Amino acid sequence: KIKYYVSGSQLDQTGVSPQEEFSRTSFRSNITASLRDNFEISANANFVNSGGRRVQRGSNVSGIMLGLARTTPSFDNGNGLSGRDAAENPDTFLFPDGTQRSYRNGVYDNPYWTVTQNPSFDDVKRFIGKLAFEYKPFEWATIKGSLGYDQYADKRKQGIDVNSAGNPQGQVFNQTIFSEDINSQLLFVTDNKINDKWNFNGVLGYDGFKTERQFDEVTGIGMTVPGFFIISNTATQAVEESVNRRQLDAVLADARFSYDNTFFINGTFRNDWSSTLPENNNSFQSYSFGSSFVFSELFESKSLDYGKLRASYGKTGNDAPLYSTLTYYNAAASGGDGFIDANQFPIFSTVAYERSALLGNNNIRPETTEEFEVGAEFNFFSSRLKLDVAYYSKTTEDQIIRIDQPAVTGFTNRTANAGTIENKGWEVTAGFKPVVGDDFNWDIDINWTAFDNTVTDLAPDVESILLAGFTSTSSRIIKGESYGALFGSRYSRNEAGQVLIDDNGFPIVDPENGVIGDPIPDYTMGIRNTFSYKNFTLSALLDIRQGGDVWCGTCGILDYFGTSQATAEQRGITDFVFEGVNESTGQQNTTEVALADPANGLGANRWVRYGFGGVSEDYIYDSSWVRLREASLTYSLPSKFLDKTFLTGGSLTLTGRNLFLITDYPGIDPETNLTGASNGIGLDYFNQPNTKGYAVTVRLNF
Numbered sequence: 173k174i175k176y177y178v179s180g181s182q183l184d185q186t187g188v189s190p191q192e193e194f195s196r197t198s199f200r201s202n203i204t205a206s207l208r209d210n211f212e213i214s215a216n217a218n219f220v221n222s223g224g225r226r227v228q229r230g231s232n233v234s235g236i237m238l239g240l241a242r243t244t245p246s247f248d249n250g251n252g253l254s255g256r257d258a259a260e261n262p263d264t265f266l267f268p269d270g271t272q273r274s275y276r277n278g279v280y281d282n283p284y285w286t287v288t289q290n291p292s293f294d295d296v297k298r299f300i301g302k303l304a305f306e307y308k309p310f311e312w313a314t315i316k317g318s319l320g321y322d323q324y325a326d327k328r329k330q331g332i333d334v335n336s337a338g339n340p341q342g343q344v345f346n347q348t349i350f351s352e353d354i355n356s357q358l359l360f361v362t363d364n365k366i367n368d369k370w371n372f373n374g375v376l377g378y379d380g381f382k383t384e385r386q387f388d389e390v391t392g393i394g395m396t397v398p399g400f401f402i403i404s405n406t407a408t409q410a411v412e413e414s415v416n417r418r419q420l421d422a423v424l425a426d427a428r429f430s431y432d433n434t435f436f437i438n439g440t441f442r443n444d445w446s447s448t449l450p451e452n453n454n455s456f457q458s459y460s461f462g463s464s465f466v467f468s469e470l471f472e473s474k475s476l477d478y479g480k481l482r483a484s485y486g487k488t489g490n491d492a493p494l495y496s497t498l499t500y501y502n503a504a505a506s507g508g509d510g511f512i513d514a515n516q517f518p519i520f521s522t523v524a525y526e527r528s529a530l531l532g533n534n535n536i537r538p539e540t541t542e543e544f545e546v547g548a549e550f551n552f553f554s555s556r557l558k559l560d561v562a563y564y565s566k567t568t569e570d571q572i573i574r575i576d577q578p579a580v581t582g583f584t585n586r587t588a589n590a591g592t593i594e595n596k597g598w599e600v601t602a603g604f605k606p607v608v609g610d611d612f613n614w615d616i617d618i619n620w621t622a623f624d625n626t627v628t629d630l631a632p633d634v635e636s637i638l639l640a641g642f643t644s645t646s647s648r649i650i651k652g653e654s655y656g657a658l659f660g661s662r663y664s665r666n667e668a669g670q671v672l673i674d675d676n677g678f679p680i681v682d683p684e685n686g687v688i689g690d691p692i693p694d695y696t697m698g699i700r701n702t703f704s705y706k707n708f709t710l711s712a713l714l715d716i717r718q719g720g721d722v723w724c725g726t727c728g729i730l731d732y733f734g735t736s737q738a739t740a741e742q743r744g745i746t747d748f749v750f751e752g753v754n755e756s757t758g759q760q761n762t763t764e765v766a767l768a769d770p771a772n773g774l775g776a777n778r779w780v781r782y783g784f785g786g787v788s789e790d791y792i793y794d795s796s797w798v799r800l801r802e803a804s805l806t807y808s809l810p811s812k813f814l815d816k817t818f819l820t821g822g823s824l825t826l827t828g829r830n831l832f833l834i835t836d837y838p839g840i841d842p843e844t845n846l847t848g849a850s851n852g853i854g855l856d857y858f859n860q861p862n863t864k865g866y867a868v869t870v871r872l873n874f
Contacts, residue, residue, distance in 0.1 A: 190260075190284070211306070211307050219299050221297050225292065227291075233280050233338050236286055239286060247275040265285040278336075298323070312362055313362050314360075314361045325349070343406075344406055353381070353382070370429065378421075378423055379420075380419075381418075388412075417494075418447055424440070436466075439462075446491035456490070458489050460484060461485050464481065465480065479550050480550075481547075484545050533588055542568075543567075557605075560599075573649070600619070612704065620695060627651050641846070644660055646658075666753065678778070691721055693719045697717075700712065713801045721854055726857060729784070748765055799835075824869070825867075829867075
């Protein structure tokens with residue numbers, strides 16, 4: 173008996189920015205063959221080719237948002253046009269002599285120049301396959317084996333045209349990434365009914381994972397022909413090549429006992445050997461114990477359909493980042509000062525290497541995470557009301573992190589077991605069925621999560637660890653604070669926490685930076701309502717976040733340049749009194765100041781006197797929001813339309829995502845983050861906004 177499945181799809185998409193394009197072509201096939209009653213083999217394969225043209229974004233002088241938001245309203249980037257019309261007309265961003273037309277004469281790129289003259293292309297070809305077998309020698313035993321393969325080649329090209337702000341000489345960057353993952357598994361699975369009351373399920377096996385990634389990069393600087401993004405069109409080239417390899421081998425066991433479908437107990441154990449740890453300490457263990465009690469089996473109730481209590485304890489190990497144990501040599505660089513690019517070797521027929529600034533550590537230990545969880549589940553009134561409540565406490569010790577190293581040692585950072593982090597929280601899910609009928613039904617599903625996250629310990633002599641950000645404002649690991657605490661410039665305060673004001677009436681800046689915000693929310697919640705009427709289904713998901721700070725660096729820069737709405741509304745105020753106490757007298761401040769008095773120079777401008785971007789503390793905002801994450805309307809084809817066709821089912825769905833956002837946050841959508849999906853959070857610095865999305869989906873079942 174053979175079963176098979178074949179599918180294909182094509183996606184063509186244009187972005188919200190002009191010239192931005194993305195396409196994806198995919199094919200998938202699955203096949204399963206039962207060669208004997210107790211022996212089955214299967215294979216599946218998935219091929220995806222994706223890529224397109226992307227645009228610069230984020231914190232760089234060629235980023236769209238930087239050039240757009242920092243432009244004064246008196247300068248028209250589009251030169252009378254807007255959107256795609258402006259991007260398609262060279263007069264928008266080019267002067268007749270070929271130089272760039274932009275505000276401040278090329279300090280920042282015109283956003284239309286960015287999308288047109290500084291392209292980025294990518295082409296990814298990926299294959300994912302799996303071979304598996306399942307052999308059942310006995311009724312109570314099964315042997316399973318699988319071999320998975322995941323391989324992709326990612327070819328990228330980025331061009332920075334001549335006269336760009338990022339590199340006026342022009343630059344071409346070519347990169348090829350080859351990745352290969354192999355996962356193998358062999359399991360012995362048993363499902364044994366010991367007697368009428370007792371059952372036993374067990375797993376014993378091997379799990380292996382091997383990965384290799386190769387990066388080949390060529391950067392060419394100094395283009396001869398503008399707009400011709402070929403390496404041979406550049407004056408100097410720098411080549412870089414790197415290979416990352418990692419291998420994990422593990423044995424595992426899982427045992428589960430159940431009694432009369434009422435009492436359950438299970439235990440797991442896993443031992444891993446990792447290539448990223450020191451050779452003499454490359455093994456780590458993970459184990460867990462859990463039990464549950466379905467107490468509703470002991471009695472009958474008209475209201476309670478199902479009741480369960482559960483508890484579990486576990487300890488999980490984790491290995492180190494690649495190449496953490498040794499100190500390596502990299503291609504050398506010479507010169508460069510932050511404004512002029514360094515000379516990257518090999519250059520002028522000379523090959524040179526220099527020792528990495530990262531000091532390896534051959535004594536690092538595996539990370540360990542210890543977790544305890546208790547929970548309860550309840551179903552009431554024929555499952556029209558469901559509730560699941562859980563509390564957990566998790567502690568991660570010996571976190572492997574790169575920490576700062578005194579430069580006099582010859583290194584700037586080192587790898588170490590440097591941190592301990594505690595997480596404690598509640599997770600609640602609930603389901604309601606307010607209306608249950610023959611034609612009309614209404615379902616409500618709710619999930620609610622709240623947690624505390626605290627760094628309880630750091631390595632000796634380590635005050636903080638940078639995760640992401642800038643010198644002025646960053647996301648850091650700091651003892652006693654939440655993971656990713658916002659750290660930056662702030663105002664001086666007295667012991668009572670009152671801001672100190674100078675004799676001129678302006679707040680005084682603390683000479684030392686400190687913690688200015690906590691990016692962890694008080695809680696998050698999702699509420700989905702689903703209404704069904706005959707063949708129609710309407711569903712909407714509300715996403716709610718309460719609390720959590722975000723640094724709006726964009727707001728600070730726009731205030732500094734005077735292009736924000738706040739400066740437009742407030743620059744005429746001449747009698748503003750800052751809240752705080754006078755540093756000299758200790759009395760409540762009553763001195764009136766003009767927020768922007770041209771007669772007294774830039775130092776009298778409230779948004780300029782503290783330097784570029786202002787004081788970080790001023791731009792910490794609450795990121796609470798309510799958003800309509802998704803809404804969909806589905807029509808399912810009735811059976812009477814399908815009876816005389818080759819179709820077994822079908823549906824038409826209209827979907828919208830991110831349809832509205834309610835928030836008091838003044839910057840870009842607070843869900844965005846400067847460094848994307850990274851450990852450094854709560855940073856908004858000329859981020860690209862989220863987008864609304866609409867889709868029409870047709871499903872036909874054969």
